[in-house]
Amino acid sequence: MNIKNGYFEKKMHEHIFKNYEAKDKSSLIPLLQDIQSIYGYLPEAALQDISDFVDMPLSRIYGVATFYNQFRLTPLGENIIRVCRGTACHVKNSSNILFAIETALNIKAGETTRDKKFTIEIVNCIGACSIAPVVTVNEDYYGRISVKDIPNILKKYSKVSKKDNLPQPEVNLA
Amino acid sequence: MIQLKINNVAIKAEEGMSVLDAAKSVGIHIPTLCHLKDLTPTGACRICVVEVEGQRNLVPSCAYPVFKGMSVETNSARVRRARKTIVELLVENHPQDCLVCVRNKNCELQDLSDKYSVREHRYVGEKKDHAIDISSASIERDPAKCILCGRCVRVCHEVQKVGAIxxxxxxxxxxVTTPYNKGINISDCILCGQCILVCPTAALREKSSMKEVAAALNDKRKFTVVQIAPAVRATLGEEYNMPPGTEVTGKLITGLRRLGFNKVFDTNFSADLTIMEEATELIHRINNNGKLPMFTSCCPGWVKYAEHNKPEILEHISTCKSPHEMEGAVLKTYYAKKMEIDPKDIFVVSIMPCTVKKYESSRSELKEESYADVDAVLTTRELTRFFKLAGIEFNDLPEDNFDDPLGESTGAAAIFGTSGGVMEAALRTAYYKLTGKELETLELEPVRGDKNIKEISIKISDMELNFAVVNGIGNIKPIIDDIQNGTSKYHFIEVMTCPGGCVNGGGQPIHQKNDKIQKRMKALYQIDSNMTYRRSHENESVKILYEEFFTEPNSYCAHEILHTKYFDRKIKRKTQI
Structure with missing residues (x-):
């Protein structure tokens, strides 16, 4: 039994697969959702296991996973920065805000910093157009911000470690 | 039958037929890009749109079924305008580097742009920008040129059932890419090149070896040797506007001599050699309770498929090298010794109908001492380009014959290029070896033709032996499942990756017509029936080779030089989450 070699994860995946019929292609998306609910993203090994289970080529599963916005292929950071790119925010120069955050963290939207502290996501409208441009970090809203505010906002979150923000495995391995 | 009108012509069509097929049956041409005959219509490119009376929008004719009393306009002003816009949009998101493109003058996007008189840039905007995938030894992928028609995807998933992209x-x-955009070489791709044959642009193309070959030809120290695969002689003529199925062996030999090759040999010689080895191996397995069924190993695409997907059955595959590797091995051992040439100076070029052979020739286990058996592989298409470069007018060339001794071949070798050919050739020799008698009818009709799986049973002495031919790697799965369940009734199975065999290989002239394959097959069967010697064991040069060098088939020496081994190449499951 070699836990280092992904043994535990494989068992966990098999536990999820029990709820589905093997080689049933229609169960692909629910399976992806279940896997994502454990890890917060879709690890490559999990996609390979799903590929064997539903008997579909990995390329097709990767295609589905990249087609839907709800699936992520990289792990989430401790803090999720959502930059609104809706119409109102766009008019209020949200593209500059996004660029400033990307430059400050040295990653692109959709990616996670190497220290796993931040993830940048683009959202199409948060519904807070009156305070455009809006950026949210985790549950906190920052409205009517300018590029100048970005360093201060980021500084706030790089200090505190919010480990419990990460989704926890919900699977009972009994 | 359903009555309908297309362009005011009353026609009858079968129920369930698409408008596109109905139009085609009465000679009305509708342009297509993403459409592939017999595969799922996707209606992705919309170039085949037509106007149907009573419909508000234009409909894609490839995916629209006929109905009773419908009236279709295939070339109205509205249709033409829509098609032109589609072409303009495709062109604008394309590098437009036709002058330096390998598919120049043989590109469907270029044809359409010309057909719909696209003469200006109306939609200049952002273009997609992707790196070219040069990771593999056989296939290059240039996503910037891709127009997302999805033909390669459908061929890969539905015909070949590999699903690499x-x-x-x-x-x-x-x-269109491999999982995690990792590059073809790290994917499950078996490099068969069927995607290249269906690609309308140069988004998929072979990796060219022309530079290496040209350098070797210019190097005076090198003794350059070329060999021609069985299937190339039946297809090369198509590149020079000859009718499909024209045999051009004589001209081809002259052309290669004029390119500057010292010797022009025939892969058919080593096809005969392969049969001697393979038939002997089969008999050995049958008599000694070896692993059965035995698979042929001539097709490197099939070998790569097995290594990637079913490493458990690798023991079932014959250990014989593929014919062109055998030819290279014989050249760098027996021939080098006989002619007193240092094997390091021999440069072996194979003209192949295949893209996988490029990868195969780069395999590290296929070498004699430290010299690769085959140094470079050119596809049929690359050879055409080479002739063009060298100013050789192919149509006007006189005919010539192969050099000796590795140029002699029998009819059995000629049919190696078609699905069922290897089986037929092997049976002719195996029957003789097992019974001491010749087969009564040499033409084994059950293994000819374009069926997916072809079967034949032959009674040899007191044994009833079952043989199967798998025509296209997409049909292999049930056969392997049977073997793994222990229920397989077969003794010997031939597998060819490309549907139809090497005549439809990934390195062949680009075509979209199925009937061409039939004609190419026929050409090879014709060569066979014109031959005096039609069984591999009758090849005099092969007999001499065994007398002088290998002593007998499957001898120790033959095993060292003519046989190989296979590796488990299954992509390992990631262990790190």
């Missing part, structure tokens, strides 16, 4: 992401960001 698929659409990823969506909208402007969507590309």
């Amino acid at each position: 698929d659409f990823t992401k969506r909208g402007f960001l969507s590309t």
Whole structure:
């Protein structure tokens, strides 16, 4: 039994697969959702296991996973920065805000910093157009911000470690 | 039958037929890009749109079934305008580097742009930008030239059932790529090149070896040797506007001599050699309770498929090298010794109908001492380019004959290029070896033709032996499942990756017509029936080779030089989460 070699994860995946019929292609998306609910993203090994289970080529599963916005292929950071790119925010120069955050963290939207502290996501409208441009970090809203505010906002979150923000495995391995 | 009108011509069509097929049956041409005969219509490119009376929008004719009393306009002003816009949009998101493109003058996008008189840039905007995937030894992928028609994806998933590439992401960001965009060489791709044959642009193309070959030809120290695969002689003529199925062996030999090769040999010689080895191996397995059924190993695509997907059955595959590797091995051992040439100075070029052979020739286990058996592989298409470069007018060339001794061949070798050919050739020799008698009818009709799986049973002495031919790697799965369940009734199975065999290989002239394959097959069967000697064991040069060098088939020496081994190449499951 070699836990280092992904043994535990494989068992966990098999536990999820029990709820589905093997080689049933229609169960692909629910399976992806279940896997994502454990890890917060879709690890490559999990996609390979799903590929064997539903008997579909990995390329097709990767295609589905990249087609839907709800699936992520990289792990989430401790803090999720959502930059609104809706119409109102766009008019209020949200593209500059996004660029400033990307430059400050040295990653692109959709990616996670190497220290796993931040993830940048683009959202199409948060519904807070009156305070455009809006950026949210985790549950906190920052409205009517300018590029100048970005360093201060980021500084706030790089200090505190919010480990419990990460989704926890919900699977009972009994 | 359903009555309908297309362009005011009353026609009858079968129920369930698409408008496109109905139009075609009465000679009305509708342009297509993403459409592939017999595969799922996707209606992705919309170039085949037509106007149907009573419908508000234009409909894609490839995916629209006929109905009773419908009236279709295939070339109205509205249709033409729509098609032109589609072509303009495709062209604008394309590098437009036709002058330096390998598919110049043989590109469907270029044809359409010309057909719909696209003469200006109306939609200049952002273009997709992707790196070229040069990771593999056989195939290059240039996603910037891809128009996302999805033909390669459908051939890979539906025909070959490999599934190495698929659409990823969506909208402007969507590309056809391998999982995690890792590069063809790290994927499950078996490099068969069927995707190249269906690609309308140069988004998929072979990796060219022309530079290496040209350098070797210019190097005076090198003794350059070329060999021609069985299937190339039946297809090369198509590149020079000859009718499909024209045999051009004589001209081809002259052309290669004029390119500057010292010797022109025939892969058919080593095809005969392969049969001697393979038939002996089969008999050995049958008599000694070896692993049965035995698979042929001539097709490197099939070998790569097994290594990637079913490493458990590798023991079932014959250990014989593929014919062109055998020819290279014989050249660098026996021939080098006989002619007193240092094997390091021999440069072996194979003209192949195949893209996988490029990868195969780069395999590290296929070598004699430290010299690769085959140094470079050119596809049929690359050879045409080479002739063009060297100013050789192919149509006007006189005919010539192969050099000796590795140029002699029998009819059995000629049919190696078609599905069922290897089986037929092997049976002719195996029957003789087992019974001491010749087969009564040499033409084994059950293994000819374009069926997916072809079967034949032959009674040899007191044994009833079952043989199967798998025509296209997409049909292999049930056969392997049977073997793994222990229920397989077969003794010997031939597998060819490309549907139809090497005549339809990934390195052959680009075509979209199925009937061409039949004609190419026929050409090879014709060569066979014109031959005096039609069984591999009758090849005099092969007999001499065994007398002088190998002593007998499957001898120790033959095993060292003519046989190989296979490796488990299954992509390992990632262990790190």
